[in-house]
């Protein structure tokens with residue numbers, strides 16, 4: 001348990017412990033610090049110094065994440081943090097700036113058990129689930145200007161459903177981020193998608209598809225053997241009907257694997273009836289998977305083929321590839337400093 005795992009009563013109890021007899025508004029100040037200012041009690045200058053010191057020493061109010069490394073790339077448009085958790089596990093989050101928005105991509109598990117072969121996190125295996133507070137703190141530590149959150153970092157969010165959804169509630173209710181600014185990405189955990197459809201917060205759903213025929217998807221995304229494409233399509237349909245949110249499919253283009261004309265035709269046939277938007281991104285290289293991302297001409301040809309089949313498609317620019325911050329590259333490693341990388345800093 002750490003500061004973002006506490007509810008208001010638990011924060012008030014911690015304040016009582018640290019500063020017996022303190023007026024109730026001290027607890028409100030600490031809560032406001034955590035959720036509006038996004039700082040810990042030690043940085044709350046509105047508190048008297050002895051109270052601040054006592055709160056900073058209370059383990060219940062400790063930070064869950066200590067910054068092991070922070071690097072930025074693209075002239076500061078992308079930042080990546082490697083966080084160490086209290087038990088030594090590592091996770092990463094990535095902040096991406098675009099005009100008018102600052103999107104943080106958070107991890108929901110240390111490692112991942114889904115074993116997608118092309119993904120650095122999958123190659124490293126599963127360590128443990130994150131708590132809601134460990135997920136929320138990644139957003140808080142990314143700064144006050146975060147406008148959007150995507151649950152697309154390390155781990156499969158719907159394999160850690162309760163903590164992920166508790167984090168969604170906190171970000172919505174206490175950080176004030178509307179559901180349409182929150183996106184949960186899944187590799188296709190059908191029961192999780194169905195649970196999301198029953199929730200009262202209609203967040204965006206992104207499905208990491210990567211293949212639109214079962215034989216290839218079984219290979220690339222092993223969970224497809226349990227939840228094949230027909231079941232996934234039915235769950236997606238029910239989600240869209242229940243929430244009226246736009247569905248998106250993520251497709252990492254792998255040279256010679258899923259960038260053929262037949263793949264474009266199958267993807268378009270899968271996406272069109274669901275009115276899903278397709279996001280294409282060339283596969284990011286990882287040490288454990290020898291396949292290269294599709295070259296630019298193949299990406300354009302695939303995009304054009306999708307369009308000719310009537311699908312909506314966007315080509316995403318890979319962000320932060322040089323700092324291993326791009327999709328599929330998060331492995332919880334503190335990367336070595338090398339020429340061309342911005343210096344690592346940790347000031348959060």
Ligand code: SF4
Pocket residue numbers: 112113114115116119120121122123153154155156187208328
């Ligand atoms: S792609 Fe996503 S679900 Fe698959 S192994 Fe990587 S983190 Fe897990």
